[in-house]
Amino acid sequence: MVRWSEWAGTVAPGFICVTESRQAGRSPGPGENLQKWLVSLPPTLFLLAFLVAPALLMVVASFQQVGDFGGLLPVLENGQSTLSLEAYRFFFGDWIYAEIFLRSFLVATATTLLCLLLAYPLALLIATGGKRHRDLLVLLVILPLASNFLIRIYAWMIVLGPAELLYTPFAVIVGMVYVHLPFMILPLYTNLESHDPALLEAAQDLGAGAWTRFWRITLPLSLPGVWSGSALVFIPVLGMFAIPELLGGTRDILIGNLIKEQFLDNRDWPLGSTLSILLTAAVLLLAWLAAWAGRPRRGRA
């Protein structure tokens, strides 16, 4: 055993140095910096123009007042500011809005969980099955996206109508799950497909049965795929208005419908903006909480 210690004492430190210096890399030169800037300029401009600017406009709109014929009153009238907290007061003054918010989050959560439950086995099957059928199966997953979303929802109306399930919360969930399932399958599949099969063999070799291998190896390694798939389902479901409108009853409206109504039917842009901002804030808060709960611990890729 003397030799182990000799070896660890003399060789290992050298090895650590090598890896560390490789990881540290070299600092980029001035030319490289310029290049980075030039490369990131177009997307930055795009995001500024089409994401940040409209978001700021919406923040301002949420404090403005409804104009005489819909639209918005100017911010300044006769040298006086017309800005107010009216829309926010309205939102927090009625339980109905909080209820719709809550219901939307419940629907989104249920949809996400159902998608996860359906997508995981399927993604696992595609990822671990024969290489020959893989591309075909992935294509089949994506294929529904090739036809128009509204047409597919109408198809569900034809299916659910005779079964007397149309205009129920059940129909809304069915539609939501159906539309968003591919967005759960794809990230899961991409993740599962990248797993090194040697890890499962190693686990088996060391005494792990099939279930243990799944719980201890496959599932923990697939969590990044689970998170991104969940985000891709959860967030769009929160904003979705077409499905509840077409498949749901009058009591099944969600925030998406509410926002759409403010802009298109009630012409109450300030309230619509307020709802949008609060929804965005809620999603960001949730994302932050999720990121915090699953914060990368040392060494996890």
Next chain:
Amino acid sequence: MALLEIRKVSRRFGNLKALDDVSLSIEAGEFFTLLGPSGCGKTTLLRLIAGFDEPDSGEVLLDAQPLAGIPAEKRPVHTVFQSYALFPHMTVAQNVAFPLQMAGKHPEEIGRRLGEVLEMVHLADKAQQFPNELSGGQKQRVALARALINKPRLLLLDEPLAALDAKLREQITSELIALQRDVGITFVFVTHSQQEALAVSHRVAVMNGGRVEQVGAPEQIYGFPRNRFVADFIGTINLLPVEVRVAGGDALRLVANGLGEIVSTPVAEASTGQRGAYAVRPERVRIFSAGDVCELDNHFQGTVNEHLYLGDVTVYKIALDNGAVLEALLANSTSGRTGFLERGAVVGVGWHRSAGVYLRD
């Protein structure tokens, strides 16, 4: 009774015979090596033993019990994979403790054993690191610790050193020998490096094209290769085409075309008139001045064709009278010189009758 018995095992992939009637028996406590060129079926054989694959015919017995039908997770056989296959989402401690958890050991015992094993491979200070924070050599030791901690009956190592650089490989090789001696676990080690095989093993099985060509101690394999493949694969060797003139008696007399008689030790399979090859290692060939009287059984004259300076030794390529080129080694006992003989020098070469072997075609 041997610890592991492999009886007439064959495994095909389509038309390819990855393993062709392989029989081996490995004793408890042995450091046994499977040596062979790439694609000769070494990994295939290990996978059969580990339980990831089943033979088409033949059987594998561990402690005299047939392993057929026993899944990999139930076999007291652990593997060190070539890629290490460390679990990336677990710390070093979690990786190494995994087999004990699978065996349902008490947490207290797990903690104690973990401490011992990490100490043994000198990774105690790395217990809380993740695999991607380790160097290649450290990963290798984690893989080894993980495979050893639950004291398997048999440890399979599939080219465990292939991913390391030459210097580290040499060091870990000698550590492996010490480790195997200390833990007393039977090792089945796979490599395609003949140097590694000769250095670490109690016994070596040389494989080629799914068949076992020869099994024996390193010095047997090296000194008395059974056929041309083994002779050629292990180290360098001079091969001269010969015909048997006299078989039987106290010496085997061979004739090399245009060279004359070569005297060798008798072998059972030789018969008069048979064709084959005579094999002699370069380090067994002696070089002397052309005019010297030589009392060696076999001696010939030749011309130095070229020489290769290797530092510790110089390899001389000597053209014999019949055109055959013979390699001979001379240790460089004087520093500052690349060799003692110049190109074109006429020299005598010779070797003792026991230095070479006759291999029939």
